[in-house]
Each structure stands twice: as C-alpha cells, then as structure tokens.
Amino acid sequence: MAKKKIKFICQSCGYESAKWMGKCPGCAAWNTMTEETEVAAPKGTRGAFQHSAPQIAQKATPINSIETKEEPRTKTEMEELNRVLGGGIVSGSLVLIGGDPGIGKSTLLLQVSALLAKAGKKVLYISGEESIRQTKMRAERLDAVSGDLLIFAETNLELIHHTIEEVEPDFVxxxxxxxxxxxxxxxxxxxxxQVRESTAELMRVAKTKNIAIFLVGHVTKEGQIAGPRILEHMVDTVLYFEGERHHTYRILRSVKNRFGSTNEIAIFEMLQGGLKEVLNPSELFLQERSSGTAGSTVVASMEGTRPILVEIQALVTPSSFNYPKRMATGIDQNRVSLLMAVLEKRVGLMLQSQDAYIKVAGGVKLDEPAIDLAVLASIVSSFRDIAPKVDDCIIGEVGLTGEVRRVSRIEQRVQEAAKLGFKRAIIPKSNMGGWDFPEGIRVVGVETINEALKELFPQQ
Structure with a gap:
C-alpha cells in the first residue's frame, strides 16, 4: 500500500515544511502554509501519462552540428497580439496570460480562438470556470462562433489529455x-x-505534439501570478493583462518571451462587443491633454520596439506639514525623490517645503531612465507656474551631477514626435550625431539640466 506523507506548502512561493509555521521562511508571507497529503507511488509503478511518452535515449551533441531554423509562426488578425508574441504564435509554445479578475483575459483568448478558427485552424477551448452554454453565450456576444472552435468544459487533467489526443487541435x-x-x-x-504538476504535463503535451497552448493564470492581491514562481520559469512566454477595471483601455505586456523581445506592449479598448486594438497609442494618451497648463510635459518613451508619447503631469504645492508628501503614479516614487534632490542641489530650487504629486496620464507605467528630463521639467513648470510650449517633446536621462545623458533609439522617438505634430524636441547633446533629423521638427541638444530649463522656460 502506498505511504502517505503530510507536509505544509506555502501557496505563495512553494516552500515546503514538515510542520506548520505562521510565517513562511521562503517569502516571509504570513498564513500561507497549507496542509497537503503526499501519496508515494509504489515502487515499479509509473505515472498516468508516462505510458504515452516512450523513453528515448538522448546523447550529448556538439553545438556546431545542430541544425537550426526559424520557428514557424501563425499570425492572427490581431496585429497588437502578434507584436507582443514576437511576430506570431510559435507552434509548440506554452503561453501564460495573467491579470486581475474581470480585466478581459477570457474575452481576449475567446476572440483569438475565433479568429484562428475562422482562418481554418482547429482550436480547443477548455473552460474550467464556465459551462459550455455560458461559453457559447459569451462567444455570441463577441461574434466568436465558428465550427472549428471546440468547447470542452473539464478540469480533470487526464480527461483533458485524452481529449487533446482525440481532437488533435492546432491550438489549445x-x-x-x-x-x-x-x-x-x-x-x-x-x-x-497541482499547478506545478498540471503545467508540467501540459508543457510536455505542447512540446511532443507541437501544439501551442495558452494558459490563463489568476493573480494575487500583489499583482503576481498565483502559484509557485517556477510556473513562470516553466512556460515560454509570460503576458500580463493590465488596466483599471473602471477604465476602457487595457495593456497586454510581455515580461518573458523565449521567441521575441520582452517589454513589448499591446493596447486594447474594451467595448461592448469585446476588445478592439488601439493602433496609435500615442494619439490615445495625448488626446485629452490640456494646452497651456503648468506642470504638463510630453516624453517619448520606448515600450519594447515601439515609441509611445505620453503626458507627464506634476503638481507642486506648499506643504502644511513638517514632512512634505511625495506621491507618484505610473513612475517609481524613489526616482521622483532623486530628481527633486538634483533640482535642489544643481538648480537651487527650494522644494523641501513643497508637496509633490507626479502622474503619468493614461494609466501607463514608465520605468526607463529616458523620462527623467521630462519629469524634472514638469516639476519645475508646476513650481514656477509656467506652462511649457505645447509642441515641445522632452527626452533624456538625468545624472546626479545635473548632466543630461544619452538615451537609446533616439531616432525612433523623435520620428514619433514629428509624426504627431511636435515642433521641437529637447534631447541629450550626445545623441545629436549619426542620424538624420525628421522634417518639420527642430532638434535641440542640451548637456545639463540648466541648459534644458533655459530652452524650456526662457522667460525665467
């Protein structure tokens, strides 16, 4: 008879312990240890699915003798999704999509399934949370009904495995x-x-049968995909679906991709009929920008290979407390404090008695250093109550000594600004050479933040 062993496993990080503990030693989370019973299989027995995978002896192979070719990809009619995946869906890949409840993960995948089915591909949609009738009702609302789209409501992995073998789909x-x-x-x-074993079995199915499998993953209250961290290491691609539930715009962000670049984003708009692609996100983020307002600047940020123009807003007001507030939305708060310290030291602005609130308009999150100069200019604009020119675009990294440092892909950034009608771009002087300036925009190079502020606010 198989032996039973009781152990306690942290539901956040997967740490195992022989006894229960209130605080997990692995991730320091409280009350995450749950009791699980492990049944040791008798000697000589094999797993339920191992009989279908023959043991083939593999030998070590010199790397220069291995033949390689480009991974075949299937392009969908969603160009934004193709961009995030690196050019299309790779056959035999395992893709994990995570996001908050109600953000639109199931809606996106049901729409993608219908597009693939209408293109002649056989798609198996396995629903573990809805019945087949509920899935059909949602598909009718999204106009995602096709004869090649098969619905299977099941949570037993063994039945799922046998259904995949019987149906032989192209996508799951x-x-x-x-x-x-x-x-x-x-x-x-x-x-x-359960999550670890189920994912491992589905990964084996994807690789052996050359089927692209998409997994929907729940997230914790901290915004991380629920389950062990190894889950993200096992899959080929990890996508996060971001956005506020009460706003219509959604961002699909790639944080891991073995077949393409990371940090690519796709932007969708949630409508009554489903998700619609936003092909020009820069215009979207700037369409509600008010002209002639102090504290508002525009920066050209890179998201993967795509330049996006976003508005950075700042509000600096006198503080009524001994310790002024520093709040930031869409940007690292510690970086805002660092830039304000640079302003105090290198420009002479007395910000010690000022509350500062920084926001990236549109709900997008920026984490690259090229936005430093625009954040700094927004703070100075609000502090001095002087509005910068509406057609100025500001790009540059700021060092602790007040210098404006070089940024990457400056040509694509300036071209995006010129395409949207901006007349002047303030960029690092070290980025001025080696490329042709677009027509219709004047490019100004600066070496220090004092030079940049003189260009932006000549009246002060």
Missing part, C-alpha cells in the same frame, strides 16, 4: 490553470503542487 486554450487538477495528486485544485 486552458481557462484557467488554477482550476485544473492532476488526478494522481491529492491536494486541492489551485494548490502549489
């Missing part, structure tokens, strides 16, 4: 991985062990 959608359970694992669905 699993919604969601937290609802799937391995019949040989005694722990509850959604536990660390």
């Amino acid at each position: 959608i699993v919604d969601s991985i937290q609802t799937v359970y391995h019949p040989e694992v005694t722990s509850a669905p959604g536990s660390v062990t």
Whole structure:
C-alpha cells in the first residue's frame, strides 16, 4: 500500500515544511502554509501519462552540428497580439496570460480562438470556470462562433489529455490553470503542487505534439501570478493583462518571451462587443491633454520596439506639514525623490517645503531612465507656474551631477514626435550625431539640466 506523507506548502512561493509555521521562511508571507497529503507511488509503478511518452535515449551533441531554423509562426488578425508574441504564435509554445479578475483575459483568448478558427485552424477551448452554454453565450456576444472552435468544459487533467489526443487541435486554450487538477495528486485544485504538476504535463503535451497552448493564470492581491514562481520559469512566454477595471483601455505586456523581445506592449479598448486594438497609442494618451497648463510635459518613451508619447503631469504645492508628501503614479516614487534632490542641489530650487504629486496620464507605467528630463521639467513648470510650449517633446536621462545623458533609439522617438505634430524636441547633446533629423521638427541638444530649463522656460 502506498505511504502517505503530510507536509505544509506555502501557496505563495512553494516552500515546503514538515510542520506548520505562521510565517513562511521562503517569502516571509504570513498564513500561507497549507496542509497537503503526499501519496508515494509504489515502487515499479509509473505515472498516468508516462505510458504515452516512450523513453528515448538522448546523447550529448556538439553545438556546431545542430541544425537550426526559424520557428514557424501563425499570425492572427490581431496585429497588437502578434507584436507582443514576437511576430506570431510559435507552434509548440506554452503561453501564460495573467491579470486581475474581470480585466478581459477570457474575452481576449475567446476572440483569438475565433479568429484562428475562422482562418481554418482547429482550436480547443477548455473552460474550467464556465459551462459550455455560458461559453457559447459569451462567444455570441463577441461574434466568436465558428465550427472549428471546440468547447470542452473539464478540469480533470487526464480527461483533458485524452481529449487533446482525440481532437488533435492546432491550438489549445486552458481557462484557467488554477482550476485544473492532476488526478494522481491529492491536494486541492489551485494548490502549489497541482499547478506545478498540471503545467508540467501540459508543457510536455505542447512540446511532443507541437501544439501551442495558452494558459490563463489568476493573480494575487500583489499583482503576481498565483502559484509557485517556477510556473513562470516553466512556460515560454509570460503576458500580463493590465488596466483599471473602471477604465476602457487595457495593456497586454510581455515580461518573458523565449521567441521575441520582452517589454513589448499591446493596447486594447474594451467595448461592448469585446476588445478592439488601439493602433496609435500615442494619439490615445495625448488626446485629452490640456494646452497651456503648468506642470504638463510630453516624453517619448520606448515600450519594447515601439515609441509611445505620453503626458507627464506634476503638481507642486506648499506643504502644511513638517514632512512634505511625495506621491507618484505610473513612475517609481524613489526616482521622483532623486530628481527633486538634483533640482535642489544643481538648480537651487527650494522644494523641501513643497508637496509633490507626479502622474503619468493614461494609466501607463514608465520605468526607463529616458523620462527623467521630462519629469524634472514638469516639476519645475508646476513650481514656477509656467506652462511649457505645447509642441515641445522632452527626452533624456538625468545624472546626479545635473548632466543630461544619452538615451537609446533616439531616432525612433523623435520620428514619433514629428509624426504627431511636435515642433521641437529637447534631447541629450550626445545623441545629436549619426542620424538624420525628421522634417518639420527642430532638434535641440542640451548637456545639463540648466541648459534644458533655459530652452524650456526662457522667460525665467
């Protein structure tokens, strides 16, 4: 008879312990240790699915004798999704999509499934959270009904595995991985062990049968994909679906991609009929910008290979407390404090008694150093109550000594600004050579923040 072993596993990081502990030693989270029973299989037995995978002896191969070719990709009619995936869906890949509840993960994948099915591909949509009738009702609302789109409502991994072998689809959608359970694992669905084992089996199916599989993953209250961290290491691509539930715009961000560049983003608008692509995000983020307002500047930021123009707003007001507030939305708050310290030291602005609130308009998050000069200019504009020119675009990294440093892909940034009608671009002087300036925009190079402020605010 198989032996049973009781252990406690952290549901956040997967740390295992022989006894229960209030605080996990692995991730320092409280009350995340849950009891699970592990049944040791008798000697000589094999797993439920191992019989279908023959043991083939592999030998070490010299790397220069291995033949390689470009991975075949299937392009969808969603150009934004193709961009995030690196040019299309790679056959045999395992893609994990995470996001907050109600953000639109199932809607996106159901629309993609319908587009692939209408293109002649056989798609198997496995729903672990809805019945087949509920899925059909949602598909009718999204106009995503096709004869090649097969719906299967099941959470038993063994039945899912046999259905994939029977149907032989080109693509598989699993919604969601937290609802799937391995019949040989005694722990509850959604536990660390279940998620790890289920993902490992689906990864083996994807690689051996050359089927692209999409997994929907729930997220924790901290915004991380629920389950063990190894889940993100096992899959080929990790996508995060971001956005406020009460706003219509959604951002699909690539944080890991073995077949393309990371930090690519796709922008969608949630409408009554489903998600619609936003092909010009720069125009979207600037369409509600008010002209002639102090504290508002525009920066050309890079998201992967795409330049995006966004508005940075700052509000600097006298503080009524001994310790002034520093708040930032869409940008690192510590970086804002650093830039304000540079202003005090190198420009002589007394900001110690001022509250400062910084916001990136549109809900996008910026984390590259090329936005430093624009953030700094917004703070100075609000502090002095002087509005910068509406057709100015500001690009540059700021050092601690007050110098404006070189940034990458300056040509694409300036071209995007010129395309949207900006007349002047303030950039680092070290970026001035080696490329042709676009027509219709004047490019000004600066070496220090004092030079940049003189160009932006000549009246002061």
